[in-house]
Amino acid sequence: MSSTPAAPVPADRPLRWGVLATGKIAGSFARDLALLDDHEVVAAGSRDVERARAFVAEHGTADARGYGSYEELAADPEVDVVYVASPHGRHLEDATLCLDAGKAVLCEKALTLDATTGRRLVEHARERGLFLAEAMWMRTNPVIREVQRLVGEGALGELGEVRAELGFVADPDVARLWEPELGASALLDIGIYPLTFAHLLLGQPHTVAAAGALHERGFDVAGGATLVHEGCGERGVEPVSSLAWTQLAQSDNTASVAGTEGRIEIGRRFHHPTSFTLVRGDDAETIDVPVIGRGYAHEAVEVAACLRAGRTESDLLPLDATVQLQELMDTILEQVGVRTPA
Numbered sequence: 001m002s003s004t005p006a007a008p009v010p011a012d013r014p015l016r017w018g019v020l021a022t023g024k025i026a027g028s029f030a031r032d033l034a035l036l037d038d039h040e041v042v043a044a045g046s047r048d049v050e051r052a053r054a055f056v057a058e059h060g061t062a063d064a065r066g067y068g069s070y071e072e073l074a075a076d077p078e079v080d081v082v083y084v085a086s087p088h089g090r091h092l093e094d095a096t097l098c099l100d101a102g103k104a105v106l107c108e109k110a111l112t113l114d115a116t117t118g119r120r121l122v123e124h125a126r127e128r129g130l131f132l133a134e135a136m137w138m139r140t141n142p143v144i145r146e147v148q149r150l151v152g153e154g155a156l157g158e159l160g161e162v163r164a165e166l167g168f169v170a171d172p173d174v175a176r177l178w179e180p181e182l183g184a185s186a187l188l189d190i191g192i193y194p195l196t197f198a199h200l201l202l203g204q205p206h207t208v209a210a211a212g213a214l215h216e217r218g219f220d221v222a223g224g225a226t227l228v229h230e231g232c233g234e235r236g237v238e239p240v241s242s243l244a245w246t247q248l249a250q251s252d253n254t255a256s257v258a259g260t261e262g263r264i265e266i267g268r269r270f271h272h273p274t275s276f277t278l279v280r281g282d283d284a285e286t287i288d289v290p291v292i293g294r295g296y297a298h299e300a301v302e303v304a305a306c307l308r309a310g311r312t313e314s315d316l317l318p319l320d321a322t323v324q325l326q327e328l329m330d331t332i333l334e335q336v337g338v339r340t341p342a
Contacts, residue, residue, distance in 0.1 A: 045074075081303060112326070191225075196325060209225065
């Protein structure tokens with residue numbers, strides 16, 4: 001197969017999306033796409049052709065195609081980029097299928113089940129000269145980006161602490177959360193958000209101390225971690241992040257970052273916020289930032305900017321950081337007592 005990079009997507013027409021797997025997350029993504037003038041769903045693939053046809057009837061263009069296999073979707077010549085929305089236990093297979101068909105890929109998180117396979121997928125995309133990104137929508141959320149900007153400019157002084165937690169009671173009928181063969185893992189599905197938040201602000205940790213609870217079938221259902229990050233300031237003390245995740249309880253789903261000059265608080269649910277509060281001493285200022293739809297639209301905008309510029313990697317969704325996070329999750333799973341799902 002040819003490894004010639006795809007040509008930039010022309011700016012004078014919409015970006016044409018194919019959607020692989022038609023579950024809940026795919027519907028949420030497609031509804032946000034509909035809010036963007038220069039994006040359209042032209043095809044969808046499902047193992048049930050009727051589900052694919054129903055999906056494009058609701059979300060697609062008038063002539064959108066519904067396919068009864070992922071192979072047919074990947075082969076559609078009108079598709080510019082495929083949004084892979086299957087359970088993460090299938091991501092390596094499904095994303096590879098699309099890359100081998102010459103398609104750009106936005107793959108839901110977690111990218112794959114472990115760092116070894118994640119690295120392999122990244123290398124495959126790079127060898128073929130094709131765009132690949134993990135759909136970590138939190139990275140492109142305008143609120144999170146504004147928090148990053150303020151922190152980077154020193155608005156909080158020298159950072160000392162990041163805290164984040166995320167949890168909900170998982171629906172027993174959602175198979176991907178309870179079936180080990182689909183990659184069930186509270187860390188991979190939920191904990192990845194607190195970890196990414198800490199990584200965005202403090203970088204890769206050098207020390208990890210994690211613990212968690214296991215399901216009787218061997219996968220993790222809740223956990224927490226304390227991370228120590230690089231970056232001593234004038235005080236010679238490295239910053240720490242305290243993180244928690246669960247699919248067994250309704251946590252407060254908030255996050256904060258604190259420094260010597262103040263802190264930023266993000267309310268529930270911190271991974272797709274519309275505002276944050278900047279606190280300095282006794283003064284607290286709530287800052288609203290416009291967000292399109294639920295926030296999925298912003299990752300689509302970033303993908304479009306990359307594809308129209310002929311870029312195969314995104315600065316907002318960096319592949320090297322994705323692999324670093326997978327390495328971190330491998331370490332946590334090992335400490336919790338879960339063998340790497342793959």
